[in-house]
Amino acid sequence: MKTPNEIKQRVEKLRKIIEKHSHLYYVKDAPEIEDTAYDSLVSELIKLEEEFPDLKSETSPTQRVGGEPLKEFKKVKHRVPQWSFGDAFSEQDMLDFDKRVNRMLEKELGEKVNPTYACELKIDGLKVVLEYEAGLLKRAATRGDGIIGEDVTNNIKTINSVPLTLFKPLDIIVEGEIWFGKNNFNKLNEERKIKAEPLFANPRNAAAGTLRQLDPKIVAQRKLDSFIYDVAQITQGLVLETQEAELKYLADLGFRVNKNFKICHDIKAVIEFWKIWQDKKDKEDYLIDGIVVKINETKHQNALGFTGKAPRFAIAFKFPAEQVTTVVEDIVLQVGRTGVLTPVAHLRPVLVAGSTVSRATLHNEDEIKRLDVRIHDTVILQKAGDVIPDIVSVIKEMRTGKEKVFVWPTRVPACGGGGRIEKISGQVAWRCVEKNSFDQQRRKFSYFVSKQAFNIVDLGPKIIEVLLKENLISEYADIFTLKRGDLLILPRFAEKSVDNLLVAIEKAKNTTLSRFIISLSILNVGEEIAYLLAKSFNSIEKLKAAKIADLEKIEGIGPIVAKSVFDFFASEENKKMLKNLLQHVTIERSLDNSSDTGNKLKNKVFVLTGTLLNMSRDEAKEMIRKSGGNISSSVSKETDYVVAGENPGSKYDKALELGVKIINEVEFRNLLKT
Numbered sequence: 001m002k003t004p005n006e007i008k009q010r011v012e013k014l015r016k017i018i019e020k021h022s023h024l025y026y027v028k029d030a031p032e033i034e035d036t037a038y039d040s041l042v043s044e045l046i047k048l049e050e051e052f053p054d055l056k057s058e059t060s061p062t063q064r065v066g067g068e069p070l071k072e073f074k075k076v077k078h079r080v081p082q083w084s085f086g087d088a089f090s091e092q093d094m095l096d097f098d099k100r101v102n103r104m105l106e107k108e109l110g111e112k113v114n115p116t117y118a119c120e121l122k123i124d125g126l127k128v129v130l131e132y133e134a135g136l137l138k139r140a141a142t143r144g145d146g147i148i149g150e151d152v153t154n155n156i157k158t159i160n161s162v163p164l165t166l167f168k169p170l171d172i173i174v175e176g177e178i179w180f181g182k183n184n185f186n187k188l189n190e191e192r193k194i195k196a197e198p199l200f201a202n203p204r205n206a207a208a209g210t211l212r213q214l215d216p217k218i219v220a221q222r223k224l225d226s227f228i229y230d231v232a233q234i235t236q237g238l239v240l241e242t243q244e245a246e247l248k249y250l251a252d253l254g255f256r257v258n259k260n261f262k263i264c265h266d267i268k269a270v271i272e273f274w275k276i277w278q279d280k281k282d283k284e285d286y287l288i289d290g291i292v293v294k295i296n297e298t299k300h301q302n303a304l305g306f307t308g309k310a311p312r313f314a315i316a317f318k319f320p321a322e323q324v325t326t327v328v329e330d331i332v333l334q335v336g337r338t339g340v341l342t343p344v345a346h347l348r349p350v351l352v353a354g355s356t357v358s359r360a361t362l363h364n365e366d367e368i369k370r371l372d373v374r375i376h377d378t379v380i381l382q383k384a385g386d387v388i389p390d391i392v393s394v395i396k397e398m399r400t401g402k403e404k405v406f407v408w409p410t411r412v413p414a415c416g417g418g419g420r421i422e423k424i425s426g427q428v429a430w431r432c433v434e435k436n437s438f439d440q441q442r443r444k445f446s447y448f449v450s451k452q453a454f455n456i457v458d459l460g461p462k463i464i465e466v467l468l469k470e471n472l473i474s475e476y477a478d479i480f481t482l483k484r485g486d487l488l489i490l491p492r493f494a495e496k497s498v499d500n501l502l503v504a505i506e507k508a509k510n511t512t513l514s515r516f517i518i519s520l521s522i523l524n525v526g527e528e529i530a531y532l533l534a535k536s537f538n539s540i541e542k543l544k545a546a547k548i549a550d551l552e553k554i555e556g557i558g559p560i561v562a563k564s565v566f567d568f569f570a571s572e573e574n575k576k577m578l579k580n581l582l583q584h585v586t587i588e589r590s591l592d593n594s595s596d597t598g599n600k601l602k603n604k605v606f607v608l609t610g611t612l613l614n615m616s617r618d619e620a621k622e623m624i625r626k627s628g629g630n631i632s633s634s635v636s637k638e639t640d641y642v643v644a645g646e647n648p649g650s651k652y653d654k655a656l657e658l659g660v661k662i663i664n665e666v667e668f669r670n671l672l673k674t
Contacts, residue, residue, distance in 0.1 A: 003052045003054055007048060007052060007055070008055065009400060010048070010398075010400075011045065011048050011049070013397060013398045013400075014041060014044060014045040014048070014398075015045065015060055015061055016397060017041060017398060018038070018041050018042055018045060018061040019061055021033055021038050021041070025038065030205075031201065033323070033380055033393075034322070034323035034382075035124070035204075035289065036318075036321035036322060037321075037323045037324055037325055037380045039087065039321065039324075040321065040323075040325040040350070041325050042061065042062065043089075045060070045061070046062050049062060073142075073150035073151055073152060073212075074150065074151040075144075075149070075150060075151075076139065076141050076148070076149055076151045077147065077148055078129060078141065078144075078146070078148070078149055079173060079233065080129075080173055080232040080233050081146055082127070082129065082143050082146040082149075082175070083146065083306060083309065083310055084146070084309060084310055085292065085311070085314055085316040086310045086314075086315050086316070087315070087316050087318055088293075088315050088316065088317045088318065089318055089321070089351070090351075093317075094267055094271055094274075094293070094315075094317055095267060097267075098267035101115065101295060101304060101313065104303075104304055104312065105300055105303060105304065108303040108304070109303055113300065114265075115296065115297055115300045116264065116265050116296040117263070117264045117265075117266075117267070117270050117295065117296060118242070118243035118244055118247075118261060118262075118263055118264075118293070118294045118295075118296040119261060119262045119263075119264055119270055119273045119274075119291050119292070119293055120229060120247075120258065120260075120291060120292045120294070121258055121261070121277065121281075121288050121291055122288060122290040122291055122292045122316055122317075122318070123177040123227055123258070123286055123287070124179070124203075124204050124286075124288060124289040125177040125179030125180070125203075125204055125207050125286070125287070126142065126143075126177065126178045126204065126207045126208050126211060127142070127175065127176070127177060127178075128140055128141070128142060128143075128152070128156060128175070128176055128177070128178050129141045129142075129143065129149065129173065129174075129175050129232065130156070130173070130174050130175075130176070130228070131172075131173050132166055132170060132174075134169045134170070135165055135166040135167075135168055135169035135170055136164070136165055136166075137157065137162070137164050137165070138153075139151060140153045140155075140156035140157075140162075142211065146309075152211050154216045155210075155211050155213065155219045156178070156211075157216070158216050158219045158220035158224075159178065159219075159224045159225065159226055160223075161225050161226045161255075161256040162226050162255075162256075163254040163255060165254075166253045167252065167253050168253060170253070171234070171235040172231065172233065172234045172235070172253075173231075173232040173233040173234075174228050174230065174232060174250065175228070175229065175230040175232050176227055176228035176230070176255070177226065177227050178211065178224055178225070178226050179203065179207055179225055179226070179227070179286045179287065180203040180204070180206045180207040180210065180222070180224055180225075181203070181223070181225060181285040181286060182203060182285050182286070182287070183285060184223050185200070185202075185203040186662070188200065188206060188222060189656065190656070190662075193656050193657075193659075199653075199656065202287070203287050204287060206222075207224060210224060225256070225286070226255075226256055227256055227257060227258040228250050228255035228256060228257060229247065229250070229257065229258070229292075230246070231246050231249070231250065239298070240298060241298050241299070242296045242298060243294050243295075243296050243298070243301075244261075244296055246298075247261060260277075263296055270291075270293055270317070273291065274290075274291050274317050274319075277319075278319050278320070281319065282611065282613055282646035283613060288319075289318060290318035290319050291316075291317050292314060292315075292316055292317070293314060293315050293316075293317050294311075294313060294314040295313040295314070300313065301313040301314075320351065320352070320353050321351070321352055322352065322383055323352070323381065323382045323383075323392065324350050324351070324352045325350075325378055325379065325380055325381070325395065326347045326348045326349075326350040326357075326378070326379060326381055327347065327348040327376065327377070327378055327379070328345045328346070328347060328373060328374070328375055328376060328377045328379055328391075329346050329347060329348055329375070330345075330346040330375055331343055331344070331346070331362065331373075331406045332344055332346060333409070333412050333414075335412070335414045335432060335437060335439040335440050335443065336440070336443055337440065337444040337446075337521045338431070338440075338521050338522075339415070339431040339432040339434075339435055339440050339523075340424070340429050340430070340431045341412060341415075341421060341430045341431060342362075342363065342364070343361075343363070343367075343368055343406070344359055344360070344361055345359065345360045345361075345373070345379075345391060346358065346359060347379075347381065350381065352381055352382075352383045352389060353383040357381065357383065359389075360388070360389045360390060360391050361389075361390065362391065364428045364429055365408050365428060368406055371393065371394055372396075373394050373406075374394075374399075374404055374405050375403060375404040376400075376402055376403045376404060377396075377398075377399065377403050378398035378399075379391045379393065379394050379395065380392040380393050380394075380395065408430075409421075414432075414437060414439045415433065415434050415439075415440075416434040416436070416437030416438070416439075416440075417432070417433060417434025417437070418434075420432070420434065421433060426560055427560070438468065442461070442464060442468060445467075445468065445476070445479075446460075446461040446464050448476055448519045448520075448521070449464065449479070449508075452515070452518050452527055453515055453516075453519035454508045454511060454515065454519055455515075456479070456501075456505055456508045457504050458500050458501040458504045459479070459501060459505070463501075466490055466491070467482075467490075470490065472486055475580060475581075476519070476577065476580075476581050477577070477580035477581045477584055479505060480505060480509060480581075481584070482501075482505065484499075484502060487501065487502075509584060509585055509586060510585075510586050510588055511586075511587060511588065512534070512587065512588060513534035513537075513539070513540060513587050514527075514530045514533075514535075515530075516540065516585070516587050517530035517533055517534060517540075517543070518530040520568070520574075522564060522565060522568045523564040523568070524560060524561045524564040525561065525564065525565060526633070528630075528631050528632065528633055529556070529557065529561055531625065531631070532554055532555075532556050532557060532630070533551075533554070533557075535625075536554050539587075540578075540582070540587055543565075543569065544569045544575075544578070546565070546566070546569075547566065548562045548566045551566060555630070556605075556630060556632065599627070599628040600628065600671075600672065601624060601627040601628050601671070601672075602627075602628035602629070603629075603630065604624075604629045604630070604640040604641065605629070605630050605631075605632050605638055605639050605640050605641075606624050606629055606630070606631050606632070606639075606640065606642075606643060607632050607633070607634065607635050607639050607641070607643070607651055607655070607660075608620055608621070608631070608642075608645075609642060609643070609644055609645065609648040609649055609651035610644050610645030610646050610648035610649065610652070611645045611646045612645040612665050613645065613646065613665060614665060615665070620668070623672055627672060634651070634654075635651050635654040635655050635660060636658070637658055637660075639655070639658075639660045640660075640661065641660070641661050641662075641663055641668075641671070642655040642660050642661070642663070643663055643664075643668045644662050644663070644664060645664075645665060
């Protein structure tokens with residue numbers, strides 16, 4: 001079968017972009033994209049070369065072990081070639097690896113064996129090769145391209161965990177990882193910001209940049225660390241029968257060995273170890289991007305040997321990527337609960353952060369222009385924790401000329417009322433002119449019953465859609481008048497599920513003022529604004545009577561939000577809706593007003609970013625509010641603290657830029673105790 005020209009062009013573009021980022025990563029130590037995005041590009045190229053064998057080339061980056069060495073240091077040839085590992089990204093990949101090594105071992109040894117697996121944490125740092133003669137450190141080199149590295153001996157000697165003299169006078173070559181602790185990394189970036197120096201992107205980047213320093217004194221100040229994990233060569237003829245024995249032997253010689261390894265007797269145990277560390281990884285001071293799985297028995301390793309670029313007996317089982325590449329297949333406008341139109345990119349499905357993603361928000365018209373994202377573009381997609389994925393950037397070098405610029409429409413059919421849309425005054429957003437289209441009603445009702453609002457757990461979006469189509473609900477109050485008989489006639493509604501739903505609805509009739517305000521889908525009013533309104537007015541009656549001037553007096557509420565709130569409660573239609581709703585709902589006094597719960601953080605403004613390990617975002621917000629503090633969704637000069645968890649986003653960068661104090665989860669808890 002002849003390979004299509006379109007595939008040939010994509011393969012050539014992939015090779016060029018991979019070579020570019022390989023050079024930036026390995027040679028310049030200045031990566032422009034995350035490792036996971038780079039891996040995604042390589043993975044696509046490998047698949048295309050396997051599907052179209054005539055496209056394989058000896059010069060393809062898939063045939064290489066690594067990039068070119070740095071030129072700032074003396075080049076040295078490794079006495080033992082440095083291999084890279086093959087990658088696994090899913091449980092199925094590991095099951096396939098297990099079948100493959102067992103099949104090959106049976107073939108090589110002539111009998112069925114049951115190998116065990118040594119599982120070690122895959123430290124995301126910088127690989128180093130250490131050579132000792134008679135137990136004395138003689139040379140330390142970076143990995144380079146696997147054949148030629150760079151001599152960084154003087155810098156490595158500054159790392160306290162790297163022994164200058166071994167406990168035994170051996171001639172030995174060992175391999176390990178140099179890494180930069182997260183806490184030291186954060187301190188370094190804060191210092192660089194004060195000095196107006198460029199910030200490091202991540203600890204791995206910082207470790208590489210540090211080893212490139214020509215002055216060892218600077219390296220010593222940064223307190224790098226190491227883990228050693230492999231004996232590459234030993235001249236004394238010592239035979240270590242297992243990887244486990246090798247790790248223990250390295251520790252006996254005086255090397256720092258990561259103690260979080262485990263010997264697993266089957267592949268299921270390996271997968272379980274991987275799952276455990278996927279949850280635990282962020283608690284360590286060093287970055288971990290997966291686990292390395294090796295056949296434990298040395299004789300089995302020798303039987304399996306190596307391919308041209310990787311050992312057959314080992315594999316890197318990576319954690320779910322948080323940044324990958326994919327293709328924008330379309331851009332469509334989605335009608336929100338307040339009628340605001342949000343552009344959404346429909347993507348070629350891709351696995352990111354443990355789930356398959358096919359949608360990403362583009363926020364607004366200006367964001368599309370800023371990114372210059374077009375239909376059929378290849379893009380970098382990012383997801384942190386449970387956050388909705390974002391398009392980080394467009395890989396413009398992958399363009400073929402067939403990409404289509406998205407043109408903002410003048411009408412959107414989903415808006416109803418002829419599809420007319422209008423620009424929201426003073427904002428970059430557009431909205432539907434018609435306020436009661438089916439799409440908008442569906443989203444408003446879904447939000448009304450969501451966790452943030454009335455929290456009716458058994459009433460999800462699909463049921464809401466059915467209730468709307470069957471005309472059982474047309475305003476919020478209708479939810480609280482639903483009867484058993486109304487629901488039993490609906491498709492897929494059994495007696496038990498109906499009973500559960502009615503109990504949940506009854507329970508939801510008591511709510512707090514802040515939740516009540518959130519549920520109303522007032523334009524520009526989210527969770528934090530709703531809390532400020534509840535705290536300031538303390539009753540729905542007082543809020544309904546508030547003038548624009550009263551609203552603008554509240555710190556954190558500007559003229560746009562004040563007008564939105566005033567207009568909402570001034571509407572005759574909304575007055576009627578509220579009257580009907582309040583016949584069924586009781587608004588309780590609650591923690592909306594926190595004056596009696598402490599003032600440790602009175603008037604302090606907090607912004608949360610990243611994943612907190614020992615509490616949820618909601619728990620952290622409640623703690624702040626109970627202590628008199630306020631929460632903002634964006635960082636400004638008025639922000640007092642940014643609480644940064646794992647994988648912080650752009651808010652962290654903004655805080656560094658503005659000089660806002662950044663604290664971690666432990667410091668946040670200590671602040672609450674003072």
